[in-house]
Amino acid sequence: MDRRSEREVLDRVVADLRRGESRALVLRGDAGIGKTALLEYVVGQAAGCQVVRAGGNEAEDELAFAGLEQVCAPMLDRSARLPGPQREALSTAFGLSAGRPPDRFMVGLAVLSLFAETARERPLLCLIDDAQWLDRASAQVLGFVARRLKAESLAMIFAMRGSGDQAELAGLPELHVTGLPDDDARALLLSAHPGPVDDRVLDRVVADSRGNPLALQELPRGFTLAELAGGFGLLSSAALPYRIEESFRRQIAALAPLTRQVLLVAAAEPVGDPVLVWRAVDPLGIGMGAERALREAAAGFLEFGARVTFRHPLLRSAIYHAATPEDRRQAHRALARVMDPVTDPDRRAWHLAQAAAGFDDDVAAELEQSAGRAQARGGPAAAAAFFERAADLTRDSARRGQRLLAASQANYQAGMPHASLPLLARAEACPLGALERANVDLLRARVAFTLNRGPEAPTLLLRAAARLEKLDARMARETYLEALRAGWFVAHLSAGPHLHDLSAAALEAPAAECPGSPSDLLLDGLAVRYRDGYPAGAPLLKQALDAFLGAEPAAETDLRWLWFACTTALDLWQAEAGDVLTSRFVQLARNSGALTALPLALTQRVVMQVFAGDLAAADLLLEEFDAVREGTGLDEPPYAAQLLAVWRGQEEKAAALIGATTREATQRGEGVGVVAAGWMQALLLNSLGRYDEALPAARQATEPRQEMGVLTWCSLVELVIAAARTGHGGTASEALARLRVMTQASGTDWALGLQASCEALVRFGEAAEPHHREAIDRFGRTRMRGGLARCHLHYGEWLRRSDRYQEAREELRTAHTMFTAMGMDAFAARSARELGASGETVRKNSDVSSGQLTVQQEQIVRLVRDGLSNAEIAARLFISPRTVEWHLSKVFIKCGVTSRRQLRS
Structure with missing residues (x-):
């Protein structure tokens, strides 16, 4: 049948592929609608291209990377060209070497690079049929790759059922394949079933099939000519897929028992290995001499070639069920009996599990070993399936509970927290030991924190930590640290214990066996700080920061606690520590492939760069943040984008982001989001000079008496400014008093510069000037350029109001120059207005847009300048090396250079 519109779309994909462009497309439609035929059409049009094909398999959807291995197998000889971390991740995922379980997104980068390397030789066409049955690990990786395509000469086409729920492919361009027009449907039906067919029956078959080619060919099979001619009992009112399977079942029922046995073994064997099928069939009592007759009998249903292939995937399902x-x-x-326990232990264990009719502890033990192998390969979703099936086969209820708990933990590690909860409930119903009970509490708390960062998590973590005190002191202390983090996020919206309560409990817990580690010092410092106040905790927290700075970075341990360490550095106004630790956090997350931690690391680095006034660098980090979110599907709140829009003075964009994140945070019960929104709203309005509107926002942010470090002092600064400028002297003085407690305990130039700046705003007459000068002096010794520019602005405004116009112009000119260079447009406009009021006209910068680089191109130029290779840049930006080359070619043209060396200069 013609399928003209679908063929036109696919022809454009192939044409773009030949031009060196990359495309991804999902063919979505009902079973039997013709998706596989369209894939065959694409193959026919792709002469001169490399084609790799794979298919999801219902029987293998629990085996980690089974689908991905099919796709990558023809290309693995090129893996030696990949960067080391990517090569190792791919090798571990496929079980070719032992190593630390790879992050699935590092595997994704490796596959993207592998595809791009392969496409250098000839354009590469990757076709995946029955994508709804891909195992989760493969779907995640292939979805990641499909979203990062740009200029690799690579096309990826997925075919999946319309009802298929493959979230990992959501958002990719789709082509919905629908039924044939009535005339084409009639022609296909008559060609497939020559002979007399009553017109009314013909009309009914065409209407009920809705143009589905498989239904048109299969529904009438198994009926007599008389039934087709008269329509007697031809069709039921059941759903179409069920009726197609019923048609298949009628055809199967007419076969000889031995033929049905062959078909059943082939349906149960997911790899499609004909040798394996016949070896499995022989012990069932079918002699090899009967092979030819059985092949002929089965020919209408499947084909024995290099692989065993069924006429249609629904036929496999119908035979099996x-x-x-x-x-x-x-x-x-x-099948299990003939599979090699050394080379293919996991499939063998899975077949044994499917063969078990009741409890079988031996098979359960094999499944548990398979789960361990899946975890080592970076396939926690597969490990969860193995553990769950092992639990079902376990006779002893206590051991069953342990395996259910392991299955729940594996689902959580796989990024499926919802799926872990039912298993956790089943585990709780078993007679668990004290340590397992504590782990149940801990996992339930982690799931709650992951799902919404809401008020339930601190209570659950506190309970888990209390249970762990007598069982594992180290684990208990780490759990208290997690509880403090959860309490920080919930903040004032907590219905349970607040940070003060959590800290008191942590301080009463047993001391560390080997005190002095960075995480132990951090826990002690934070607990004292939130129980006894900022001045009491500051010295201990400074020791913790020194310990983090002095320790050798270790990805597995540092990535867990670096978020708190970075936040603490900002809490204490420790600029150098903050710069080093946020940079280390990002680098560790990148190097280890822990892309789930990278968005949080990038957010903290953006905050540091914004305070330093390097908004251009923050822009590039935000581009990376967006790339990670897009490629991984991680739902990290866009606080970094919100902060950057505020400092740039982009009122409309900032207001939209603040409104959205505030609503989401309130729904989740995440108090930190509400406080952050109030601070950013106040900062934005102060930058615009709308102090009367900034005042209520700043009050909202500072109303919670639970100190939140950087958020608290940032909000207090904006409250002092708004209150002082609107004549609310008492409010300004009270806010300054709260701020002074913190700044004095910190003692850094950054902290004391902020204090001096706020002191100047609440003073009257000449008493303000020494504080303005001190603020500029202290900020001048730091890297905090944004704060320094604000100090010049405040001093210039004060000088102008004191009628000292010449001095005012000097300060305001400095502020304007700095704000303009940093891209802080609202502050720059405010300083320009003040300059105008002082008698000086500000010249507008000419807009130079010709040849301007995109944000990603600018990012690539910076990385080239830093000496990174194309492969290293590709890994940093989650794109392929080919895409880096494509961007660089555009950059060379725009910049009028011909080499990387010229670009560096």
Whole structure:
């Protein structure tokens, strides 16, 4: 049939591929609608291109990377060209070498690079049929790759059922394949079933099939000519896929028992290995001499070639489900018997599990070993399936509970917290030991924190930590630290313990066996700080920061606690520590491939760069943040984008982001989001000179008496400014008093510069000037350029109001120059207005847009300047090396250079 519109779309994909462009497309439609035929059409049009094909398999959707291995197998000889971390991640994922379980997104980068390397030779066309049955690990990686395509000469086309729920492919361009027009449907039906067909029956088949080619060919099979001619009992009112399977079942029922056995074994064997199928069939009592006759009998249903292929995937399903449970178990048992326990232990264990009719501890033990291998390869979703099936086969209820808990933990590690909860409930119903009970509490708390960062997590973590005190002191202390983090996020919206309560409990816990580690010092310092106040905790927290700075970075431990360490550095106004630790956090997350931690690390680095006034660098980090979110699907709140929009004075964009994040934070019960929104709103309005509107926002942010470090002092600064400028002297003085407690305990130039700046705003007459000068002096010794520019602005405004116009112009000119260079447009406009009021006209910068680089191109130029190779830049930006080359070619043209060396200069 013609399929003209679908062919036109696919022709454009192939044409773009030949031009060196990359495309991703999902063909979505009902079973039998013709998706596979369209894939065959693409193959026919792709002469001169490399084609790799794979298909999801219902029987393998629990085996980690099974689908991905099919896709990558023809290309693995090129893996030696990949960067070391990517090569190792791919090798570990496929079980080719032992190593630390790779982050699935590092595997994604490796596959993207592998595809790009392969496409250098000839354009590469990657086709994945039955994508709805891909195992989760493969779907995540292939979805990641499909979203990062740009200029690799690579096309990826996925075919999946319309009802298929493959969230990892959501958002990719789609082509919905629908039924054939009535005339084409009639022609296909008549060609497939020559002979007399009653017109009314013909009309009914065409209407009920809705143009589905498979239904048109398969529904009438198994009926007599008389039934087709008269329509007697031809169709039921059941759903179309069910009726197609019923048609298949009628055809199967007419076969000889031995033929049905062969078909059943083939349906139960997911790899499609003909040798394996016949080896499994022989012990069932079918002699090899009967092989030819059985091949002929089965020919209408499947084909024995290099692989065993069914006429249609629904036929495999129909054959399998038409068999009795005992026949299915017998088929799996036969397959397990002939599989090599050394080379293919996981599939063998899975077949043994499917063959088990009741408890079987030996098979459960094999499944548990398979789960361990899946975890080592970076496939926690597969590990969860193995653990769950092992639990079902376990006779002892206590051991069953342990395996259910392990399954729940593996689901959580796989990024499926919702799926872990039912298993956790089943585990709780078993007679668990004290340590397992504590781990149940801990996992439930982590799930709650992951799902919404809401008020439930601190209570659960506190309970888990209390249970762990007598069982594992180290684990208990780490859990208290997690509880403090959860309490910080919930903040004043907590319905349970607040930071003060959590800190008191942590300080009463047993001391560390080997005190002095960075995380132990951090826990002690934070607990004292939130129980006894900022001045009491500051010295201990400074020791913790020194310990983090002095320790050798270790990805597994540092990535867990660096978020708190970075936040603490900002709390204490420790600029150098903050710069080093936020940079280390990002680098560790990148190097280890821990892309789930990278958005949080990038957010903290953006905050540091914004305070330093390097908004251009913050822009590039935000581009990376967006790339990670897009490629991984991680739902990290866009606080970094919100902060950058505020400092740039982009009122409309900032207001939209603040409104959205405030609503989401309130719904989740995440108090930190509400406080952050109040601070940013106040900062934005102060930058615009709308102090009367900034005042209520700043009050909202400072109303919670629970101190939140950087958020608290940032909000207090904006409250002092807004209150002082609107004549609310008492409010300004009270806010300054709260701020002074913190700044005095910190003692850094950054802290004392902020204090001096605020002191100047609440003073009257000449008493303000020494504080203005001190603020500029102290900020001048720091890297905090944004704060320094604000100090010049405040001093210039004060000088102008004191009628000292010449001095005012000097300060305001300095502020304007700095704000303009940093891209802080609202502050720059405010300083320009003040300059105008002082008698000086500000010249507008000419807009030079010709040849301007995009944000990503600018990012690439900076990385080239830093000496990174194309492969290293690609890994940093989650794109392929080919895409880096494509961007650089554009950059060379725009900049009028011909080499990387010229670009550096």
